[in-house]
Amino acid sequence: MPRPAVEFWFEFASTYSYLSVMRIERVAEAAGVEVAWKPFLLGPVFLALGWNDSPFNIYPPKGRYMWRDLERLAMKEGLPFHRPSRFPRNGLLAARVALVGVEAGWVAPFARAVMTANFAEDREIGEAAVIEDILRALGLPADEVMARAQADANKLALRCQTERAAELGLFGAPSFRVGEELFWGNDRLEDALAWACAGAA
Amino acid sequence: MPRPAVEFWFEFASTYSYLSVMRIERVAEAAGVEVAWKPFLLGPVFLALGWNDSPFNIYPPKGRYMWRDLERLAMKEGLPFHRPSRFPRNGLLAARVALVGVEAGWVAPFARAVMTANFAEDREIGEAAVIEDILRALGLPADEVMARAQADANKLALRCQTERAAELGLFGAPSFRVGEELFWGNDRLEDALAWACAGAA
Numbered sequence: 001m002p003r004p005a006v007e008f009w010f011e012f013a014s015t016y017s018y019l020s021v022m023r024i025e026r027v028a029e030a031a032g033v034e035v036a037w038k039p040f041l042l043g044p045v046f047l048a049l050g051w052n053d054s055p056f057n058i059y060p061p062k063g064r065y066m067w068r069d070l071e072r073l074a075m076k077e078g079l080p081f082h083r084p085s086r087f088p089r090n091g092l093l094a095a096r097v098a099l100v101g102v103e104a105g106w107v108a109p110f111a112r113a114v115m116t117a118n119f120a121e122d123r124e125i126g127e128a129a130v131i132e133d134i135l136r137a138l139g140l141p142a143d144e145v146m147a148r149a150q151a152d153a154n155k156l157a158l159r160c161q162t163e164r165a166a167e168l169g170l171f172g173a174p175s176f177r178v179g180e181e182l183f184w185g186n187d188r189l190e191d192a193l194a195w196a197c198a199g200a201a
Numbered sequence: 202m203p204r205p206a207v208e209f210w211f212e213f214a215s216t217y218s219y220l221s222v223m224r225i226e227r228v229a230e231a232a233g234v235e236v237a238w239k240p241f242l243l244g245p246v247f248l249a250l251g252w253n254d255s256p257f258n259i260y261p262p263k264g265r266y267m268w269r270d271l272e273r274l275a276m277k278e279g280l281p282f283h284r285p286s287r288f289p290r291n292g293l294l295a296a297r298v299a300l301v302g303v304e305a306g307w308v309a310p311f312a313r314a315v316m317t318a319n320f321a322e323d324r325e326i327g328e329a330a331v332i333e334d335i336l337r338a339l340g341l342p343a344d345e346v347m348a349r350a351q352a353d354a355n356k357l358a359l360r361c362q363t364e365r366a367a368e369l370g371l372f373g374a375p376s377f378r379v380g381e382e383l384f385w386g387n388d389r390l391e392d393a394l395a396w397a398c399a400g401a402a
Contacts (some may be wrong), residue, residue, distance in 0.1 A: 171260065
């Protein structure tokens with residue numbers, strides 16, 4: 001019997017991905033479910049839907065609501081939150097580094113640190129200096145990691161992962177996959193974990 | 202101290218409104234919260250956002266996901282569900298009748314019957330004969346209710362309520378309002394009720 005598992009598809013610019021990144025390790029461990037972290041880029045996925053910006057910027061009533069909703073949810077979760085002065089930030093570099101972290105086993109603490117920088121500390125996560133700071137604070141060899149992250153093979157791996165997201169029918173983040181079953185949004189994390197447990201039972 | 206209260210904004214064509222219509226009376230009563238039923242039309246609200254159809258039709262990956270999500274949620278709730286052969290159906294007549302039901306005190310059972318007709322029985326809720334059937338099955342004077350529903354004053358009242366929805370920043374259904382606080386989606390019903398209770402405490 002394989003251990004129950006969930007794929008966690010997230011993007012560093014995404015507000016609701018912030019909530020899931022901060023809590024998935026804790027709730028998945030409590031449920032006995034293994035997490036496969038899948039950083040990807042929403043930009044190309046949104047472009048395929050005809051959006052050249054976040055839908056929260058394109059549709060102002062949705063955006064106004066989302067910021068208030070996020071504030072309430074962060075309060076409920078006991079998470080710090082400060083509305084970023086720029087939205088969405090460019091998550092490309094962070095996603096490339098996260099891919100390296102998936103291989104090396106430190107993606108979870110790295111992702112939490114980047115999300116905290118973006119959504120609680122209003123730092124420019126698109127800049128290499130900020131990502132290097134985060135790596136060093138985690139005790140990781142920043143120069144070496146950055147070199148691996150920006151190597152052609154790793155760039156290609158992220159492009160493939162983003163194309164795969166669209167093929168799988170993803171249209172937003174966070175998304176969770178259990179077998180062929182897709183769950184969209186931080187609100188569905190518990191349902192995805194329950195589905196994983198039921199499938200493995 | 203006023204009794205805690207929530208405004209429940211819903212549309213008969215809306216899939217996630219189906220879930221909330223079927224459960225709101227039960228969960229609100231358990232929480233001690235009064236429900237003000239606010240039928241409105243999503244069409245004009247969507248048009249103002251640039252959509253001339255349901256976004257679930259405009260964006261196929263969102264639509265595919267929604268139907269599967271709804272199927273799963275209905276199963277979880279123990280609700281019957283049959284994907285309507287036409288979507289979205291025209292909710293105009295049902296909304297007009299529902300407004301009469303708000304006044305007369307039978308909006309909740311009427312709304313549940315219409316939603317069941319649309320999302321479990323695949324019936325054409327845009328047709329007068331179907332709505333009249335539903336009224337009769339509830340023991341209501343169908344002819345009299347239909348006449349009141351289609352009187353100019355009532356038509357105007359629904360138009361005003363729909364305009365009010367847009368003014369309040371609503372962009373989808375179901376939505377819940379507690380004071381100035383807006384909650385969007387069936388997933389937020391519990392949060393809205395908790396907010397109402399906390400505000401009244």
